[in-house]
Amino acid sequence: xxxxxxxxxxxxxxxxxxxxxxxxxxxxxxxxxxxxxxxxxxxxxxxxxxxxxxxxxxxxxxxxxxxxxxxxxxxxxxxxxxxxxxxxxxxxxxxxxxxxxxxxxxxxxxxxxxxxxxxxxxxxxxxxxxxxxxxxxxxxxxxxxxxxxxxxxxxxxxxxxxxxxxxxxxxxxxxxxxxxxxxxxxxxxxxx
Numbered sequence: 477x478x479x480x481x482x483x484x485x486x487x488x489x490x491x492x493x494x495x496x497x498x499x500x501x502x503x504x505x506x507x508x509x510x511x512x513x514x515x516x517x518x519x520x521x522x523x524x525x526x527x528x529x530x531x532x533x534x535x536x537x538x539x540x541x542x543x544x545x546x547x548x549x550x551x552x553x554x555x556x557x558x559x560x561x562x563x564x565x566x567x568x569x570x571x572x573x574x575x576x577x578x579x580x581x582x583x584x585x586x587x588x589x590x591x592x593x594x595x596x597x598x599x600x601x602x603x604x605x606x607x608x609x610x611x612x613x614x615x616x617x618x619x620x621x622x623x624x625x626x627x628x629x630x631x632x633x634x635x636x637x638x639x640x641x642x643x644x645x646x647x648x649x650x651x652x653x654x655x656x657x658x659x660x661x662x663x664x665x666x667x668x
Contacts, residue, residue, distance in 0.1 A: 483509045484529035484602040489519040489545065490563070491537040499532060499563075502591040508602055516540030520548055523555050529605030530598060535564035535576060535584075546579035556580075559601050561594075563587060631664035 486508045488499045496512040503510055511526065513519040517540055519531070531549065535542035542562055549555045561583040562576040576584040583597060638657035642650040 483507055484605045485509045485511055485526055486598060486602070487511050487513060487519060487522060487526075487528045487531045487533075489513045489516065489531065489537075489542070490534040491515055492534075495534065502594055503598060506595060506599060506602065508598065516542065516545030516548070519545055523549060523552070523558075528555075528558050530601040531558055531560045532594075532598075533560050533562055533581075535562045535572060543575050543579045546576070546581060550580035561585060561597060561601075563589070628664045631660050635660035635664070 484507065486503065488496050488510055490496050490499070490512075491514055493514065496514070500510050500512070508529070511522060511528070513522050516537060519533070533542045533545060537545075542564075546560050546562075549558065549560065559582040560580055562573075562581045563585050564572065564576075565587045573584040582601075585594065635657040638653045638660065642653035642657065
């Protein structure tokens with residue numbers, strides 16, 4: 477489970493270990509936790525276990541390439557909204573970029589790329605993820621508070637009904653209803 481106090485996780489997917497190490501070095505110092513995957517299959521497994529703010533995905537990998545991996549990611553309910561930035565060593569072939577965007581990428585960078593540009597892009601997506609997490613936490617807090625206020629309203633309505641009944645009753649019965657109403661109001665006050 478993620479939360480606003482936990483660092484954003486960025487999934488790095490590349491079949492070459494040296495590329496994964498280079499990406500980790502580029503992102504060092506950013507408020508992110510990097511998780512490496514050396515294949516599309518490995519990436520899909522990691523996405524079952526963890527939530528990620530962003531995926532940096534190599535387009536050209538053996539067995540399952542980045543495009544196929546992205547299509548699987550975008551088909552899953554849990555991961556379809558995770559942004560993907562494709563990274564590739566291929567020439568600036570617009571056909572490959574179009575395949576990347578068609579597979580669900582938000583961006584497509586060819587190697588060699590400017591590390592500062594990549595850092596800036598990652599920072600933007602991490603900031604968006606962080607704000608989304610904060611909004612979700614605030615929404616949950618408002619939902620809980622709303623439920624508490626509804627419960628207080630029910631308790632006040634119950635106490636009001638008891639007090640109206642006490643007005644109509646005589647003696648001991650009236651006193652008991654007033655005591656019940658006072659208890660219901662005390663219970664409601666404790667929830668505020």
